[in-house]
Amino acid sequence: MNTIGNRRLIHFSRSSRGVAVVEFAIILPILVTFLVGMVEFGHVWFLQHALTNASREGARVGVVYRKDNNGNDSWGYQQTEDGLPLVKYTVKNFLNAPDGKGTFFEYHDVDVAFRVIDVPPPGINSGDNLEVRVTARKNVTLLLDALIKWFNPSFQGITVEAITTMRLE
Numbered sequence: 487m488n489t490i491g492n493r494r495l496i497h498f499s500r501s502s503r504g505v506a507v508v509e510f511a512i513i514l515p516i517l518v519t520f521l522v523g524m525v526e527f528g529h530v531w532f533l534q535h536a537l538t539n540a541s542r543e544g545a546r547v548g549v550v551y552r553k554d555n556n557g558n559d560s561w562g563y564q565q566t567e568d569g570l571p572l573v574k575y576t577v578k579n580f581l582n583a584p585d586g587k588g589t590f591f592e593y594h595d596v597d598v599a600f601r602v603i604d605v606p607p608p609g610i611n612s613g614d615n616l617e618v619r620v621t622a623r624k625n626v627t628l629l630l631d632a633l634i635k636w637f638n639p640s641f642q643g644i645t646v647e648a649i650t651t652m653r654l655e
Contacts, residue, residue, distance in 0.1 A: 530624060530644055536581060537596075537620045537648035544577040545618040545650040548600060561654060563600055563616055574598045577620055595623040602654070614654050621647045 548563035565572040577598045600618045602610055625643045 530646060533622060533624055533646050534648065537622055537646055538650070540577045540580040541618045541620040541648040541650040543580045544573040544598065544600065544620070545616060545652040547576045548573040548616050548618060549652045549654050551612070551655055561610070561616075563602070571600070573600045573618055577618070597621045603651070610654065612654050615651050616654055617649060617651045619647065619649045621645060 548561065550562045551559065552562060552565075553559055563571060563573045566575075570578070578596075581596065598618070598620050600616060603615045603617050605614050623643045623645050
């Protein structure tokens with residue numbers, strides 16, 4: 487009886503060898519898609535935090551009333567350094583690419599916009615709000631891009647935005 491049970495076990499293991507390979511071949515693309523999706527989600531999360539911190543730094547510089555390079559009093563958002571308004575320069579410098587080039591800007595289309603909001607008609611005063619908006623577009627990896635474009639052909643990447651509002655000092 488013991489030998490019959492062993493024969494059945496050997497017969498069962500021989501007949502199920504190919505099943506594991508087929509199951510693995512079916513599950514592998516799903517697992518790889520989930521893995522790549524988790525990596526992309528982590529990268530978008532990193533991008534969101536980087537843009538949030540960059541917009542905060544730009545707003546901090548922009549709300550301060552100080553002397554510009556010519557000795558004139560002005561708000562920080564009005565001053566320019568290297569041809570860029572100080573807010574844009576600070577945001578790009580925070581993102582480790584003051585000239586607009588570098589690793590961060592090679593992979594992301596970054597746009598920095600700022601404006602003074604809540605301005606009374608006579609002009610800009612202390613206490614008005616300065617809004618710094620930083621947006622970036624992130625392209626996804628080739629695998630996810632093909633999968634997403636299969637469902638949505640007009641997909642052009644993920645747009646991430648960070649907005650910081652501070653009062654002018």
